[in-house]
Amino acid sequence: MKSADFPNAQAVFIHDDAESLSEAVALRIAALAAEAIDARGVFHLALAGGETPRLCYEKLLHLSIDWGRVHLYFGDERCLPDGDRRRNDSMARAALLNHVSLPQAHIHRIAAELGAIAAAARYTRELAAVGRLDLVLLGMGEDGHTASLFPDNPANASDEAAVPVFNAPKPPAERVSLGMSTLNAARRKLFLVAGAGKRAALTQILRGAALPAAQISNAEWHFDRAALPITDDK
16 A cells, blocks of 8 residues: 555555554664754654554654653543553553653653543643653554544644543443644654454545544554455455
């Protein structure tokens, strides 16, 4: 598949499986970190939740990254108590953050335990000091959602940097997400998509469906072969 075949894609990369995808993306993150640090002295990275990103974070442990110059953010968070194992920041800590020399002040968690409205407002203020993220890592759900921006959810239309999300079709129903404008403003956007369960949504995007993931412009997409969309109309 060529990037020209996939709507809004800057580039498309196909990997044999989730393991090789995770390894390739980890190397890509390390390269982009070095590029940003060399150009601006800092690397602002937003992490994704999910199993495929977790595998990628475990690969990052073995790569040379100047963690003292990295600031980490989160693409979305579930409104659960701080420390709940189902939170994205809990997964990121277990897989990566507890094992690298990253200053605690550089971990910009979403205080989703405060509730979606208060947490989104607080994160919007925090993001205002950043300006523009260097890289946003994104997963995609089987319904084509990305971060916590679900199909037909009003949060998708908000211009705020971080948005409260209600009535999510997956539990918990209350979440906080980076807004579509923040995701699109990032210098680089990179999707990690693995597994046959994602094939139907990718096929819909290929055929022009305006799913939330398809609304991210100039993204770099990494698929494994199990997720490859169907390219004919039969």
